Amino acid sequence: MTETRLALAQAVADLRAAGIDDPARDARWLLAHVLGMTPDRLSIDMPADLGGAEPAFGEAIARRAAREPVSHITGRRFFWGQLFHVTPDVLDPRPETEELVAEGLSGPFTRVLDLGTGSGCILLSLLAEREAATGLGVDLSPEALAVAERNRTELELEEQAELAVSDWFAGVEGRFDLIVSNPPYITEAEMAELAPEVRREPAMALTPGGDGLSAYRLIAAGAVAHLSPGGRLAVEIGWRQGEDVVEIFRAAGLEEIGIRTDLDGRDRVVRARAPHSPV
Numbered sequence: 001m002t003e004t005r006l007a008l009a010q011a012v013a014d015l016r017a018a019g020i021d022d023p024a025r026d027a028r029w030l031l032a033h034v035l036g037m038t039p040d041r042l043s044i045d046m047p048a049d050l051g052g053a054e055p056a057f058g059e060a061i062a063r064r065a066a067r068e069p070v071s072h073i074t075g076r077r078f079f080w081g082q083l084f085h086v087t088p089d090v091l092d093p094r095p096e097t098e099e100l101v102a103e104g105l106s107g108p109f110t111r112v113l114d115l116g117t118g119s120g121c122i123l124l125s126l127l128a129e130r131e132a133a134t135g136l137g138v139d140l141s142p143e144a145l146a147v148a149e150r151n152r153t154e155l156e157l158e159e160q161a162e163l164a165v166s167d168w169f170a171g172v173e174g175r176f177d178l179i180v181s182n183p184p185y186i187t188e189a190e191m192a193e194l195a196p197e198v199r200r201e202p203a204m205a206l207t208p209g210g211d212g213l214s215a216y217r218l219i220a221a222g223a224v225a226h227l228s229p230g231g232r233l234a235v236e237i238g239w240r241q242g243e244d245v246v247e248i249f250r251a252a253g254l255e256e257i258g259i260r261t262d263l264d265g266r267d268r269v270v271r272a273r274a275p276h277s278p279v
Contacts, residue, residue: 088202117163128155237267
């Protein structure tokens with residue numbers, strides 16, 4: 001039998017040698033996964049030896065060393081206090097995106113639209129916090145929506161959340177008092193610089209090509225027609241795109257435009273409102 005602490009130390013060394021940014025964090029996540037516990041319980045409940053979990057742990061570390069994302073190995077990702085199913089068909093939810101949820105929850109809403117919902121983590125996190133609200137999540141990928149449906153079921157939000165295939169606003173009817181989106185925003189030039197594990201995620205969720213701003217132009221063009229008077233719009237952005245997205249929103253007739261920063265002080269969310277008079 002292999003002592004668990006020795007196996008964990010070797011796993012950290014193997015991941016560090018493979019160029020993983022935070023090998024200790026990832027090794028602990030994967031160990032907790034094969035042991036069937038949460039990472040925060042390892043310090044208290046870590047078994048003395050790996051026993052039957054040793055082959056699974058070795059395989060998980062080998063996959064991570066080959067630059068497969070942790071969430072693809074575990075099939076799960078913590079986001080806004082909940083575990084979400086994640087597959088290669090959806091964008092891996094990132095901590096920075098929680099700023100978009102926080103922005104959505106900073107004001108009242110009863111009806112929310114999530115454009116490009118992916119795993120559903122943004123829409124479902126918002127609705128889980130507001131039991132009286134309902135929402136619609138749309139995505140162009142049926143495979144992504146299948147993941148969102150699974151998450152919706154596990155969180156028991158079927159009565160609040162509707163999911164549908166749509167190319168942005170194309171299949172959307174009615175008005176909403178909150179629209180959110182984490183659209184593809186990586187520029188074509190930046191794609192080549194991404195870490196290998198990020199490049200495994202669906203390209204359509206990462207980049208629109210070109211200058212990375214085309215999704216914001218589409219969202220801005222349709223937002224006023226789909227927002228209630230005075231309704232709010234909030235989108236995640238690349239940290240260098242704030243001023244460009246502000247100008248796109250201003251040109252579309254949106255008002256009260258501002259930028260929200262993340263915990264590192266980088267621009268992360270652009271927020272705006274529809275005019276208070278109907279358009």
